[in-house]
Amino acid sequence: MNKGVLYGVGVGPGDKELLTVKAVNILKSVDVIAVPFSGNGEKTAFNIVSEYVGGKEITECFLPMIKDRKKLDEYYDSAANNIEGYLKKGRNIAFITLGDVSVYSTYMRIDKRIAERGYKTIMIPGVTSFSAAAARLNISLCEGNETLSIIPASAVNSDNISAEGCTKVIMKPGKSIEKIKDLLKKHELYEKSCMIERCGMENEHICSNLDDVDENASYFSIIIVKG
Amino acid sequence: MNKGVLYGVGVGPGDKELLTVKAVNILKSVDVIAVPFSGNGEKTAFNIVSEYVGGKEITECFLPMIKDRKKLDEYYDSAANNIEGYLKKGRNIAFITLGDVSVYSTYMRIDKRIAERGYKTIMIPGVTSFSAAAARLNISLCEGNETLSIIPASAVNSDNISAEGCTKVIMKPGKSIEKIKDLLKKHELYEKSCMIERCGMENEHICSNLDDVDENASYFSIIIVKG
Numbered sequence: 225m226n227k228g229v230l231y232g233v234g235v236g237p238g239d240k241e242l243l244t245v246k247a248v249n250i251l252k253s254v255d256v257i258a259v260p261f262s263g264n265g266e267k268t269a270f271n272i273v274s275e276y277v278g279g280k281e282i283t284e285c286f287l288p289m290i291k292d293r294k295k296l297d298e299y300y301d302s303a304a305n306n307i308e309g310y311l312k313k314g315r316n317i318a319f320i321t322l323g324d325v326s327v328y329s330t331y332m333r334i335d336k337r338i339a340e341r342g343y344k345t346i347m348i349p350g351v352t353s354f355s356a357a358a359a360r361l362n363i364s365l366c367e368g369n370e371t372l373s374i375i376p377a378s379a380v381n382s383d384n385i386s387a388e389g390c391t392k393v394i395m396k397p398g399k400s401i402e403k404i405k406d407l408l409k410k411h412e413l414y415e416k417s418c419m420i421e422r423c424g425m426e427n428e429h430i431c432s433n434l435d436d437v438d439e440n441a442s443y444f445s446i447i448i449v450k451g
Numbered sequence: 452m453n454k455g456v457l458y459g460v461g462v463g464p465g466d467k468e469l470l471t472v473k474a475v476n477i478l479k480s481v482d483v484i485a486v487p488f489s490g491n492g493e494k495t496a497f498n499i500v501s502e503y504v505g506g507k508e509i510t511e512c513f514l515p516m517i518k519d520r521k522k523l524d525e526y527y528d529s530a531a532n533n534i535e536g537y538l539k540k541g542r543n544i545a546f547i548t549l550g551d552v553s554v555y556s557t558y559m560r561i562d563k564r565i566a567e568r569g570y571k572t573i574m575i576p577g578v579t580s581f582s583a584a585a586a587r588l589n590i591s592l593c594e595g596n597e598t599l600s601i602i603p604a605s606a607v608n609s610d611n612i613s614a615e616g617c618t619k620v621i622m623k624p625g626k627s628i629e630k631i632k633d634l635l636k637k638h639e640l641y642e643k644s645c646m647i648e649r650c651g652m653e654n655e656h657i658c659s660n661l662d663d664v665d666e667n668a669s670y671f672s673i674i675i676v677k678g
Contacts, residue, residue, distance in 0.1 A: 327592055332594060347585070351577065364554075
């Protein structure tokens with residue numbers, strides 16, 4: 225019997241229409257959809273694809289957001305075991321992930337495990353949250369000689385926030401928001417910053433300045449700092 | 452009479468299936484497709500969408516890659532005049548652009564001009580070339596606390612190429628390739644770099660090391676530097 229193939233499918237930032245044609249075709253063609261969930265109650269990636277996967281077998285992969293690396297590895301091993309169970313039987317499976325599959329996605333650790341076990345894995349790129357946010361705000365992220373830095377909130381510092389000729393995208397500010405606001409003020413970038421929560425999802429919210437933003441902002445937020 | 456709407460549509464990196472569902476819907480719904488061309492003979496963006504726009508009016512916008520800012524502004528003014536001609540008559544028009552519309556696209560200068568003249572403009576995000584390249588290479592661009600820098604070849608320097616904990620994507624190395632190779636060697640990043648030419652297009656080529664790469668590489672190339 226032939227082994228199944230694992231597809232890592234980026235399903236875009238939230239708007240169902242921002243799936244690619246390729247993602248839709250693969251979701252329709254595979255036998256099983258693997259849906260990551262972190263236990264916070266939202267199944268955002270699944271909501272995006274739900275209309276394309278009617279009647280298909282769904283398998284959930286519990287991948288909580290925890291810092292304990294050993295425990296996390298156990299969850300990923302367990303998800304990989306689950307997926308391998310299908311592949312062994314020759315069934316193709318699509319693991320869905322928000323945004324693009326190569327940008328801060330939960331998929332890569334699954335891909336690594338499954339590839340190491342001798343299965344074929346294929347990544348399907350998607351629209352990133354920052355591209356969607358820029359389009360929503362009707363702004364460019366970079367033009368001409370400008371650079372673009374994508375920085376997770378945990379890695380923001382004086383050096384990377386103050387680089388010149390560079391647009392910065394700060395991903396998922398969450399609990400670090402006050403520290404980030406202070407840094408932006410210190411480097412005179414506060415007025416050049418805006419935030420977008422839940423871009424393309426229900427309850428989308430654009431904050432054209434950061435005054436009203438606090439740590440209660442959605443997990444799905446990004447800050448764009450121009451210049 | 453109602454005015455028409457201008458859509459700036461990112462059509463993805465080359466693979467026809469990497470158009471979004473939204474891009475396809477808009478291309479089918481508008482009256483006119485505006486196609487930028489630079490005079491180098493390739494109409495890459497148009498090739499991607501050709502199967503979705505059969506029978507529609509096509510208008511070409513000549514936007515050459517020149518450095519003379521004044522001359523360039525004249526070409527953009529002229530393209531904007533052409534587009535405004537349709538919008539005035541209440542016709543909706545989609546201006547197509549490779550990759551994502553907010554990342555180094557020709558569209559933004561058109562959007563600015565048309566918006567200033569009082570028309571509604573809407574941006575449709577697309578899959579970037581670097582997301583597609585990472586997927587093709589089966590690698591992540593960033594995980595955890597890593598940052599990601601997108602750097603046009605003209606802006607590469609010792610500082611941005613050597614930042615730690617950061618994946619760098621160098622866009623369109625072209626004539627700067629020898630300078631970039633020297634910088635990568637100097638910072639011991641040469642072995643961590645690979646290049647992909649024409650990702651998802653005809654004649655795609657992956658260079659897993661840069662030894663064979665010279666300035667004759669395709670205009671549509673990107674280098675990915677891990678770490």
